[in-house]
Structures are given as C-alpha cells and as structure tokens.
Amino acid sequence: MNIALPSYRHVDEMRPWSDREHRLECVAVTPEAPDVMTFTFRPDRPGHFFRYLPGQFVTLELPVGPEPVMRTYTLSSSPSRPYTVAVTVKAQKDSIGTRWMFDHLKPGLQLKAIGPLGDFSYARHPGAKYLFVSAGSGITPMVSMTRDLSDRQPDSDIAFLHCARSPDDIIFRWELEAKAREMPNFTLGFIIEQLSHGQLWSGLKGRIDKAKIALLASDFLERTVFCCGPAPFMATVRESLAGAGFDMANYHEEAFQPVAPPPPVVVADHGGEAQATKVIFTMSGKEGLCEPGHTILQAARASGVRIGAACESGLCGTCKVMKLSGEVEMDHNGGILDDEIDEGYILACCSRPRGEVEIEA
Template sequence: MAKDRHYRHVDELKPWSDREHMLECVAWTPEAPDVMTFTFKPDRPGLWFRYRPGQFVTLELPVGPEPVLRTYTLSSSPSRPYTVAVTVKAQKGSIGTRWMFENLKPGMKIRAIGPLGDFSYVNHPGEKYLFISAGSGITPMMSMSRDMADREPDSDVNFIHCARSPDDIIFRWELEYKARYLPYFQTGFIVEEVKRSQLWTGLRGFIDKAKIALLAPDFLERTVFCCGPEPFMATVRESLEGAGFDMSRYHEETFQPVAPQLPVAVAETSGEAKPFTVSFSQAGKKATCEPGFTVLQAARSIGVRIGAACESGLCGTCRVMKLSGEVDMAHNGGILDEEIEEGYILACCSRPRGDVEIEA
C-alpha cells in the first residue's frame, strides 16, 4: 500500500493529541557514548506537533508484562513541527532507556503523554539568556536553542555545557556550528578529564563562579536556565547567589524520584472522619479511601492500574477523567487549565473530598 505523501501546509493539519494517538519511531541516531536520539512522527498522517521548547513527554515503554513510564525532555524544536525527538542517556542500571537502546527501531509505535512543563524561555522571557547544563541536561537547552535559531536567530544566548570528557559533549558540533553562524550565540565547554589521545584546549575541572564569569562575563544581566544532576545545579545556584545574581531570573529543571505519597493530615472535626468511596467506571470496582489519601492510592489498593511516573503532579502521566465528586488537587504543572475545566485530574495528587467517580 502506497504511503500518503500528499504535501500539506501546517495550517492544513491538526495538532497531535496524546489522548488519541501514538508515536511511530522513524529514526535513531548515536550522539555520544551511551547517548541516543530517537525521532518520532505521529502514527497517522495529517497531524503536527505543538509544544513549547523545553517541555517533556512521558513514554510508555513495553519493557515487560507491565509497561514502564519514563519522562524525557524533547530535544527537538517546535519550529520544525512534523517530528519530535528525545535524546536519552542510558545510565548504569537503567531499565527503560536500555530497552529503548536495544529494542526501539523505526516502525515501532509507543504511547506518549504530554508534552508538559514550564521550563521554557517562552514562559520566562529575557533580554539575554545564559544556558547552563551538564550531561543529558543539555536536552531542554538544545530545544530552546534550535527554536531560537529558527524563529529569532539574533537572540543573545550564552551556552555553557559541562561533560565528563570531550567525547561526552552531546551536540558539540551543532553547538559550535551555531556559534559560527548565529551573530549572538556563544558556547563554552567545561570537561572533568581529558585523555592523552584527546585534543582539548578548553576549560577543565568543575563549574564554579569563576568559570561562569570567564565564559559569560555579563551573566548578572542574563536570564539563566539550568539543568543537570542536582549537585551540579546546587553548585550553580550557590555560585550565582554568591555573586549577587537576581535569582528571580534563575530557572531550573530536574526529575528527581519522589517517595510514595503519604496521606495528608485531616483537620479534626466534631465528628469522626468517615472514609469516602472512589468508583472506577471502566474497571467496575470501588475502593474505600480514607480522608487524606489520593485517588492513585485508592486505585492501587484494589488493583486498578493508573500509570504514574513522577507521583508529584509534574509529569501528567496519571491524568484521568473525574466523572463526579470533588477533589483537592495540588499539582506542579502536570495538567493544563483547559484540561481541569474539562474534568481531568491527576490521580497522584488529588485527594477526594467526598465520594468520587473516576473514568479508569
């Protein structure tokens, strides 16, 4: 059967929706040791991707009998809306990413949830920018850099990236190319170690206030975006604060595992607090939910599966439709206002205020 190759402008297409469609892998590209970029298109023609540079998606990976959920920042740019890409690093002992390296090939389809996230220059604009990243934390910075290069090539960006060695600098050649052809785009690299066989004339060691000032002398005037391991970001924060930087212009992104949600203490009333009933319409089951517990905890107590990755209201993976009842939801940006208006909630951070019915 011939593929649909009819040319369409973007305004003739519909935005891809994670509620209805899957992603199809179209390419994989090695970037650095244990680092790979996977590129996807919508699983059906006539769609395009709409998101903000720096946002993330959660992929449902069929690793075993039960799929695992992993959250990755998009390294692609929304200025090129026909495909999306994630650039992932396989850490020691990783499960989902290793499965992608060994199994995910062009033609395979997987489910994605998102895009979501507030970490974007679109949400936090500035006159000049300083991007500081380490390791795979480079991905949101790359998405923003690519978007700026396409939309506003005269943007003033200073990009500092830290890596273990010169060979571990992800997107090194593309960044150096941008620094050559974009008038106000500068790059600076810091590596921890250099082997005798490697030619390197740049900075060595670990990031600190002196190296930031050397690579970006006007950093006090810039809006800073930082992403990397938590100890790395803590060092950057301390360096900026020590220099008198206005931290209202500092933004960071991290995905740290969280402990399972504990019940929230419920204020004492004159009467004894009674448990609520949480009904799951698709599963045909009902759970008893003590005050202060979440919808996700209620689902797990009776074996109803609701996918959850971050369990802190950030990734949006556990989004479900609330058919009736009221909940208290304290999320961290993992759900859009229009989705809340439609009746969606995040199960991991929604605590029933009474009997609730969920479409799950």
C-alpha cells in the same frame, strides 16, 4: 508495482498533534555519545504536525513487560521543525525504560505518548539575553530552545555553558560548535570534569562555579537563566548566582531526575478516627477505599485499577483522569492546566479525596 506516495502538504494544511494521547512512530535511532541515543518519531496519523514549546517534555508508555512503564523525556527537537519530534536519552545502569528503548525501539515501532507538557521554556519566560546552563543529559531542553531560537531569531543572544564528564560525553557537541559559528551572538563553553590519560582539551576543567560562569558571560547578572542537570549541580548554580546578587526571578530550572513519590500525608485526628473514603472507578466498574492521606492513584492500585503514572509528583500529567463527582485536594507541580481543572480533570498521583469520589478510570 503501484506505490502510493504521500501527497505534499504545507503545515497550514495539517492538523496539530496536541491532544492528550497519541501514538508516535519511531522513524530514526541515532547514537549521540556513549550510552546516549536520539529517538525520532512522527505522528502515527498522516496529516498531523507537532505543536509544542521548546523545552517541553512528553511521557512515553514503554512495553517493558506484562505491565508497561511510563517514562518522561524532554524533547530535544525544535517545534520550528514540526514534522517530527525527538527525545535524546542516556541509559543509566539500572534504568529499565531507557534500556528497553536502547534494546528494542526501532524504526516502525509505535509507542503511546502523553503530552507535551512543561513550563521550562524561553517561550514561557522570555528574556532579552539568555544563559543556558546544563550538565549531562540536562542539555536536551537547552538544545531544543537553541534550535528553535536559531531558526526563529538567529541573532538571539545566548550564552550556553554545558558540563560533561569527559569530552566524549558532550552530547550535541558538533552541532553546538556549528551554531557558535553561525549565530552572531551565540557564545559556547564546555566544562569537563576529567580527562583520560593523554587526552587533549583546551577548554575549562573542573566543576561549575561563579568564576566559570562569569568567564563565559561576564554580563550573567543581566541574563535570563535556564538550568537543567542533577540536583547537586543545580544547587551549585543557584547558590553561585544568588551569591553574586542575581535576581532569582529570572532563574528557571528543570529537574531531569525522577522525583520520589510523595509519602502519604499525615491526617490530623481531631478526636475521632480518620475515615477511609470510598472511590468509585466507573470505567473498570471497581470501587475501593482510600486510606486517610493516600492519593487516588494509591487507591486505584490497591483496587486493581490501572492509571498510568510516571513522575508521581504532579509534574508530568501522565496520571490525568476525569473526576465525575466528589471533591479532592490536589497539590500538583504544574502537570495540569487551569482549563483542564475547570473541565473536571485531576492528577491522580497528587489528589486526595475529601469524601466519596467517582473517577473515570
């Protein structure tokens, strides 16, 4: 039997996976901790490698039912190893998308992906020394950056502080402990919230505070800080640092919990009735009215036009569409590049028409 073997290619003989939309093929599923899995993907087209920044995210289209859902996940892999990408996800009790991944996503299955995107990366905010602070699955961008720095600059000065519910819930524990042995300037600390009866733990316990940060990195005031975790956790870290006189220009954070979609903007009524505006969707051949203060995404849904969306707060870039004519007011949170705006793209979830507009959707 003749089996066609893939030919060996160097990375400079391959093309980057950097277009707006591609399909990813799952190649591995790895359990990491209770209810936490890593899904590894390769490009669906041979001869491509992944180009992204450590700490960036992708949006996956998950076929959970008749209508797919879009979910945004930080890449836990490192661009220094560009042949595959991986996301490491925790399934919450009520999660639809992540639960679908746990139950159905197996090697060989392909998903549509959008991205990579995001500004939460040491590559965008370089510093002489870093403090990575995370909780729960907020560890994923920190691991991506650590893996990347460990490959590119193994002498990087990193203090890595991670908070988990219990020792068993520490994701990537063994890999990080190995990094602490391999990298000469890598300091690692874990803070555990609770121990079960009889469980041994010699590390830090309780909640994060300034004293525990200083215990790991007494020079934390001189470090560039990256923080990721639940909102109350990040608020505590922010307040601890600010209270200690930290220069908050060197503080960067990433929320990994979905942000609530923005409410409609209240439009001032200067005497006359605020008018709904016409939105024409050219690809579907439909048109509808956008109520005052509503977004293009809301108008699309009301007209039966499908535009994929995940964060619905101008962050992930999933709802990027081409505006063919007309004016919009866009209030985004970094989910679109200036070049893309110049080309005519908008984010439908945070763009409100100023008069009639034509959208390629």
